[in-house]
Amino acid sequence: MSEKGxxxxxxxxxxxxxxxxxxRERELLFASWLDEIKTDVAELYLMGDIFDFWYDYKKVAPRGFTRILGRIAALADSGIPVHFFTGNHDLWMFDYLEEELGVKVHRKQIIQTIKGKKFFLAHGDGLDADDKGYIFLKKIFTNKPLQWLFSRLHPNFAFTLAHKWSASSRLSKSDYHDDFMVNQDGMYKFAADFLETNPVDYxxxxxxxxxxxxxxxxxTSFILLGDWIxxxxxxxxxxxxxxxxxYKDKASA
Incomplete structure (x- = not known):
């Protein structure tokens, strides 16, 4: 990592x-952003749900995202450390990005010292203790025998099933809760509890x-990164x- 970047x-x-x-418009916009930051980026952290769905088969990679994968690979090839955190939508990331792109994949939260500051880094799913339904669901999704069974499905059927699940998610319902208060959120409460015994800057x-x-x-600061929606x-x-x-104030829906 360059200290100057x-x-x-x-x-x-x-x-x-x-x-x-x-x-397509969002993908082009994200590709443009990756092109722009390459002039001064020292390290890139992709903090989860970069893909709406991903599953690594041994011989099959998801169709699409060529522009993004190529740019990420180019950054890694140039010596820029690229970190990819699996989120709740792309948690079935196994070894493809690491082997093909040279990306470091993180499947759980990490503590990282960056430029002398201590960072707690995570996508955030599963940290809200009140979200018991998702915590249970994540245990199912990360169960090795169940992953093996899912991998036996033909990719056409598996991806169709996953996309139908995703289409019913909060992305399609504009359910963003305008009364959101960050210091009342379960992830913030997790951070506050963690901070009692573990000093963290961010x-x-x-x-x-x-x-x-x-x-x-x-x-200490608590950061939520927003989205590209x-x-x-x-x-x-x-x-x-x-x-x-x-990066841009808006993109057409």
Whole structure:
């Protein structure tokens, strides 16, 4: 990692989401953003749900996303560390990105020291203790025998099934809860509990499709990265401060 460059964070792009009608436009926009940051990026953190659905078969990779995969591979080939956190939509990421693109895949939260600051990094799914339904569901999705059984399905059927599931998600319902209060959120409460025994400078997460940069105390900030559905947002850290930015104010729906 170059000490002179910037650290970029992005989450919840949901490439290929069947519930959305502007997938090509969003993909081109995200590709454009990746092109622009390559001039000053020192390290890139893809914080989960970059793809709306992903499953690694041994001999088959999901169709599409060529522009994005190519740009990520080019960054990694140039020596830029690229980290990919599995989210609740792309948790079935096994070894394809690591072997083909040179990306480091993280399947759970990590503590990372970046430019002298301690970061807690996670997509955020499963950290809200009140979300018992999803916590149970995640145990099913990450069960090895069940993953093996799913891999026995023909990809055409498996992906059709997954896309039907995704199409019924909150992406299609515009269910963003305008009364959202970050310090009442379960992920924030997890961070507050964690902070009692583990000093951290920044908690950086996605998952909520919200932008937030909330001070927890004099030293610690809680960051939600937003998404590339409504906000087209990302985080950038220069070693001194963490900023949330928007690449474009909007893209047509």
């Amino acid at each position: 910037l650290i970029y964070f992005v989450s919840d792009v949901h490439l290929g989401a069947p519930a959305l009608t502007n997938n 908690f950086v997460m996605g998952h909520r499709h919200r932008m937030a940069n909330e001070k927890m105390n004099e030293k 409504r906000s087209f947002s990302y985080g950038v850290f220069d070693g001194e401060k963490f900023e949330l930015k928007k």
